[in-house]
Amino acid sequence: MSTVADRVIERLQELGIRYVFGVPSGSWLYYMEAMRKKGIEFILVSNETSAGFMADVTYRLTGIPGACYATVGPGATNLGTGVGGALLDRSAIIAFTSEPPEKMQGRTVQMAIDQQALFRPLTKFTTSLKPETIDQVLQKAVRIAISDTPGPVHIGLPEDLGPIEVPDSQESIVLPVAAEPFVPNTKSLYLLEKQFCDSHRPVLAVGLSAVRSKAGALIVATAERHGIPVVLTPMAKGMISEDHPLYAGVLFHALSDRVAETYSQADLVIGVGYDPVEFNYESWMPEVPLIHLDTVPADIDRIEYPAVTDVIGDINAALSVLTALDPINSEWDLNALVERKNAMFQALEPAPGSFGSRAALSILRDVLPQDGIMTCGVGAHTHLIGQMWRTPAPGLQIMSNGWSSMGFGIPAAIAAKLSMPDRKVVCVTGDGGLLMMAGEMVVAQRQNLSVVFVILVDHMLELIRLKQDKKSFPFYKTDLDQQETPRADSIFGVPVLHAESADEYRSVLEKAFSTEGPVIVEARIEGGDYDNVILRKHK
Structure with a gap:
């Protein structure tokens, strides 16, 4: 027989998780001891908010969900800030918190609040763990966390749960492979091709979803084939070199008015994995048609911007359509584009x-x-x-x-x-x-x-x-x-x-x-x- 704590930590190890960030409590000690035996390191932080941020960045750099822990009540509320970061910065993490024992939930208990209610708007999924559902809950939580769009999940651990014995299991869980996005439907690809070919000054606006899709090479190839500029959101930095002649700058940040000198001339905006969580379309777009390439529809005011075409599915598949076309009759003044960019960096x-x-x-x-x-x-x-x-x-x-x-x-x-x-x-x-x-x-x-x-x-x-x-x-x-x-x-x-x-x-x-x-x-x-x-x- 092993304990609930042993089983949970064994499953984390199978997922490839090397660290859990947090501040311990008495009920977490069983899990810490299991971690010590399994070689997963508990990173003691000074504030639980940091635990969430650390789990977030761990996922960004490794592709394996980050893990963090906080105790009941104030620990959980502190952790909430870090979990919110994972939600809106699109990182898969597993946030554990202690909760009152099941028989005390709903009662007046020291330090206790309804932590399921607390984490529901901050996560993609929240639940309380039970001894008989450890494997199923962890597998489901990880699958939800890494599915598009990635984000945090929360698992409450009743304070009396850790030392409970559970039967040994021969099963194991594995890190699920994120589902491949489907190819956009034929009609949307036709509209993409037609609107693109009818334009003379399209601009590519690249966002966070394009980073996850590893679309950088196709973005550059599309821009080069058709001679069109590329603007980025801040978290998409690195998708195209700043020295590339078609790079036009970053939206929202310093000298955004210089960047606007380029995109304000556009007659079509193509949002490539553009996630408005960084900067809403309406805050910068000229009043021109939008083609939105992503796995979810564009979040935009469709009264103010009625000409929106959603191309939903595999971003790379949509870009491949554009790279296969004959070069459009681009009217962009590419020398002026380079001069504007160089002047911006000089400033x-x-x-x-x-x-x-x-x-x-x-x-x-x-x-x-x-x-x-x-x-x-x-x-x-x-x-x-x-x-x-x-x-x-x-x-x-x-x-x-x-x-x-x-x-x-x-x-x-x-x-x-x-x-x-x-x-x-x-x-x-x-x-x-x-x-x-x-x-x-x-x-x-x-x-x-x-x-x-x-x-x-x-x-x-x-x-x-x-x-x-x-x-x-x-x-x-x-x-x-x-x-x-x-x-x-x-x-x-x-x-x-x-x-x-x-x-x-x-x-x-x-x-x-x-x-x-x-x-x-x-x-x-x-x-x-x-x-x-x-x-x-x-x-």
């Missing part, structure tokens, strides 16, 4: 001798190897990263744009290093993000993870300050501190290297990347780098 270059956020990112891009992974928090710096950070391939820049939670970058970098131990990993976050997740430095130190944490210190919630300025409001409560903060030599045992100039910053970065274990680089940057480049008009 994002740091001023000579300056040390603001642009210089910090530019120098970091020089120092970080091309296959290195950069994660970032959420704030004004994210808008710069979205446009100016050169991303050689998907998965080398990791952000949260669907959920957009401050503090994401630090736990994301920890998970990235655990998932890809041979890669250089760096996190870029503001000092506001550090204040939210400073406790996770303990995790990086405990695991001896060689991660460089670049903290852009400007003592301000810059994104909110800029929004106050746009509305002509006075700056109110956006200062993080009124005086110079003390220069600590370490935070929770993680050494801190300080930089106040570009030359000093480059030197300490090189030192940080050659150091074993985590290092914080405190970049005391000049202000003003965001003022004229972010929060620009999209139309």
Whole structure:
């Protein structure tokens, strides 16, 4: 006989899960002991929110669902933020929480709320585990998590469940293969071909679903065959090189008005795996027809935009139709496209001798190897990263744009290093993000993870300050501190290297990347780098 805890952990091992992130409780100890025996590592985090973010990034980089745990009540509510991130950033994770024993559910119990109700809007599936349904529930949960569109599932573990004995089983579960999307129907492919051939200035708008579909090669081939520009959503960075002559920029982020100079000329928008969770179509599209290639219909106001053609099914199959056509009579001025793009990147270059956020990112891009992974928090710096950070391939820049939670970058970098131990990993976050997740430095130190944490210190919630300025409001409560903060030599045992100039910053970065274990680089940057480049008009 084995216990419920033994069986659950054995099934996680069979799925290829190597880590469970969380903060333990008394009832979780049975599962932790089973993990110790099976060689699955429990990663103790400082806040359960981070556990959800780490599980999310683990899935993004490995393709295996991430796993996380929180105790009943406050642990579960903390975890909810990380689970919400997996929902809107489209990552398959399994979130476990303790629950009151079945006989106490619905009663007044210390710390207890209805956690099934809590997680229902945050997940694709939620249930409570029972001894007789372990295998069935886990298999179903994983299948739902990885099915299109990927997302989180939640399994409640009654607090008295772990030590219950269950019969040994000869069965095993395997990580399901995501179902291949079906070929779009003949009528939609006919409309795709006809509308495309009738257009003269189509634009490809590439989103998050295209990344999952590994459609990059066909996107580039389509653009090249027909001489048409490509714009990306922030989380689709890496699908086409920034140096490609048909690359036109990233929607929503810095200098979005420069990107709009291109797509506003379009007479047709082709959304390729475009997920509006990052940026709604209506917020930027000109009033032209839309062809939407994805596994789900376009989420768009069809009164404002009545000319919408949904081509539902395999994105690659739809793109293959376009690549097989004779080149259309494209009226795009490709020289002007390249000039606009080059001018946009030039406008994002740091001023000579300056040390603001642009210089910090530019120098970091020089120092970080091309296959290195950069994660970032959420704030004004994210808008710069979205446009100016050169991303050689998907998965080398990791952000949260669907959920957009401050503090994401630090736990994301920890998970990235655990998932890809041979890669250089760096996190870029503001000092506001550090204040939210400073406790996770303990995790990086405990695991001896060689991660460089670049903290852009400007003592301000810059994104909110800029929004106050746009509305002509006075700056109110956006200062993080009124005086110079003390220069600590370490935070929770993680050494801190300080930089106040570009030359000093480059030197300490090189030192940080050659150091074993985590290092914080405190970049005391000049202000003003965001003022004229972010929060620009999209139309």
